[in-house]
Amino acid sequence: MVDLKSGINPLFLRQDDLRQGIELLFYAYRDFTGEPDEILARSGFGRAHHRVIYFVGRHPGLSVGELLDILKITKQSLSRVLGALVEQSFVDQKPDPNDGRRRQLTLTEKGKRLENELSETQLRRIAHAYRDAGAEAVQGFREVMLGIVNEEDRRRVTTPQRGNSQRASPDTTSQKPENHDRQGD
Amino acid sequence: MVDLKSGINPLFLRQDDLRQGIELLFYAYRDFTGEPDEILARSGFGRAHHRVIYFVGRHPGLSVGELLDILKITKQSLSRVLGALVEQSFVDQKPDPNDGRRRQLTLTEKGKRLENELSETQLRRIAHAYRDAGAEAVQGFREVMLGIVNEEDRRRVTTPQRGNSQRASPDTTSQKPENHDRQGD
DNA sequence: ATTTAAGGTCAACCATATTGACATAAATAA
DNA sequence: TTATTTATGTCAATATGGTTGACCTTAAAT
Structure with a gap:
């Protein structure tokens, strides 16, 4: 255990x-x-829908598994959200021509409009x-x-990885994300 | 609407x-x-408990209203979480000697231990x-x-505001936070 | 003495996460 | 070709942490 409070540790003063x-x-x-x-x-959507719309917009043709890898939630959790977006024609699904099991996700025009509206506020804030x-x-x-982000995800942020999808990391076997605990925030 | 996509806008290239x-x-x-x-x-706790423990630890003697101001959640939502922490002796409540309506919140020794354990991981990551x-x-x-944080909360981050509590902002009348929409994340 | 402020509480509801089990279709390996 | 693995989907139960609305108590302020 790192003792951040002891006078010995040079981090004390910081x-x-x-x-x-933390507060920032x-x-x-x-x-x-x-x-x-x-x-x-x-x-009638929530933050979970936003994340799906964002990352599908960012990486057109993304597969469900890749999206799960990014979001680190369970497929059951994603399915509700993604299902609603598909049903209401914000997101389009079509089979990957190279692998019929995979679904390529893209935003519809309607989805792009919503994506723009949502991102606009955040882009403006960041800009x-x-x-x-x-x-x-x-x-x-x-x-x-980048130093705060877990190492495994750093390349995802640094390399824009735009355009078409690419194979996910070797292990996509598991049905659950690495962190087995509940998330909510 | 700021058109971040038009070639006219100098932000286009960025x-x-x-x-x-956004992704970071x-x-x-x-x-x-x-x-x-x-x-x-x-x-058996969640992220909501963490936030309470963190801010009470950071500002001993904090009142419930001030905590609500920081967290921007409803008091009903806080009550469940704070109630559990008080009941299990992680947080202590005692009336403010200067205003009997207010409760001064502090961490118990048990609470401090948990706070340390929790913060340690985040402090280490940030360090x-x-x-x-x-x-x-x-x-x-x-x-x-700081530029991303809403202006009203900037002083809260910049000025450590440690030690004892201080009056909250003028309007603490409302039972609900400024953002009327649901939160979850 | 009345009103306002700080806090608490009950109840219903919603969003989003979880685990576990099972199903199907397509790709790959034996 | 058959068997297995992979990608995805789905049903069900459960947990956390938000929300609104209504009502109550106690203490301070007018």
Whole structure:
């Protein structure tokens, strides 16, 4: 156990700085999701739908398994959300021509419109923060945030990986995500 | 509506940078809360309990209203969580000597132990990211994150506001938080 | 003495996550 | 070709943590 409180540990003096980091993550994430949540509520959707719309929009042709890999939720949990989006024609499903088991997910025009509306608020918020902070600060932000992300997911963020889908990581056997505990937030 | 896609807007070329920011927030927050979630599950608690423990630990003597102000949830929602923590002696309540209606919340020794265990994982993660990124990057991280946080809450993050409680913002009349929509994440 | 403020509580409901079990179709291996 | 594995879907039960609405108590303020 790392004793962050003992005088021996050189991090002692930075406890407050580190706690500020914790709080920044809490407040930033809360406010960051606030505006989209309002828009989503008008369509009867929630944050889970937003995440699906976002990542499908970002990676057209994404498969269900790849999406599960990104979101780290169970397929049962995804199915409700994805099912609603497909049923209401926000997301389109069609079999992968190279592998009939896989479904390629794409946004419909309707889905793209919603995606734009949702992302707009977040893009604006980030653009504003980036502009106010300046290019160097943005680079620092990237580095720190990447350091917080688990190593396995870093490449996902650094490499845009746009366009068509690509095979997921070797183990897609399991029906559940790595973290076996409940999520909710 | 800000058209972030039109060629006229100078932000066009940075769409990918901005979307990377969106994704960094998603992945960082998810991984940041992952470890505490595991610990909490062992005590039968969830993320909501963590937030209460964290902020009460950070601001001993905090009142219920102030806590609601920070968390931006309804008091009914808080009551379940806070009630469990008080009942199981993680949090202590006693009337404010200056205003008998207010309850001063503090962590018990048991509560402090859990708080330490939970925070340790997050402090370590942040310390690691800070150390790897360097002091300048950390400053940039702070600036960008603060820019993302709603203005009203910025002072809460910048000014440690430690020790004893202080009056909440003028309007604590309402029973509900500003954002009327559902939260879940 | 009345009103306002801080807090608590009961009840119903909703969104999103979980586990476990089972089903189907397509690809791959024996 | 048959058997197995992979990708996906689905049913059911359960948990967490949000929400609204209504009502209550106690203490402070007017």
